[in-house]
Amino acid sequence: MTDAPGKVLQTLVALHVDSLESTAARLDLDSVMQVANSIAAARHVDIYGVGGSGVIAREFQGRLYRIGVNAHAWSDVHEGLTSAVMQNSSSVAVGISSTGRTEETVQMVSQAGASGAFTVAITHDADSWLAGLADVSLATAEPSHYLRPDDLSVKHSQLLVLDLLYLLVAQQMFGEASTxxxxSAMAVSAHRRSPRAPKPASIAAEETR
Structure with a gap:
């Protein structure tokens, strides 16, 4: 690959924008609302993902937990199956896998569904194993041929779907979520430094010479 850095940057921006736009075009908003309603009303939410999808699962769990949703993220299949078997009809299980073929994620979502949970798949393949066993499947963009298999634009499309779900859940829990x-912001405020003082104009001017 001999493209200049500027060309690589332009290509990446185009790929990521295309991924987000493709995801937005494919999303069924009625299904998104169904999932958001279920999460807002759930007693317990399990989020499953392995590898890169596990990172995304933990991000989603952290956001939901901060607004009062009893959410947990699992990447280890033994721990995930242990949690899944304790789910019931007041639970929601979300499986994240771009291909929809990650065996551990399929197993965990399948067990949660067998235990009575409302199951959700987030995948680009509507015909995948994960999508096939879930009650609702939300579509993300397909990976680009440019950077297979670890295309970060895929993660951005997953984050778009999860961010949308997070905001829709927060809307329904607005009072509690805001509080x-x-x-949580107050709890960590002591661990954030105050903004750095701006440099005097004379020093800043000297540094630019």
Whole structure:
């Protein structure tokens, strides 16, 4: 690959924008609302993902937990199956896998569904094993041929779907969500440094010479 850095940057931006736009075009908003409603009303939410999807699962879990949703993320299949078997009809299980073929994620979502949970797949393949066993499947963009298999634009399309779900859940829990977000911000405020003082104009001017 001999493209100049500027060309590589332009290509990446185009790929990531295309991934987000493709995901937005493929999403069924009625299904998205069904999932958001289920999460907002759930007693317990399990989020399953392995590898890169595991990172995304933990990000989603952290956001939901901060607004008062009893959410947990699992990447280890033994721990995930242990949690899945304790789910019931008041639970939601979300499986994240771009291909929809990750064996551990399929197993965990399958067990959660067998235990009575409302199951959700987030995958680009509507015909995959994960999508086939879930009650609702939300579509993300397919990986680009440019950077297979670890195309970060795929992760961005997953984050778009999860961010949309997070905001729709937060809308339904607005009072509680606002209170909890303020409390969590206050809890960590002592660990954030104040903004750095701007440099005097004379020093800044000297550094630019």
């Amino acid at each position: 909890r977000l303020a409390a």
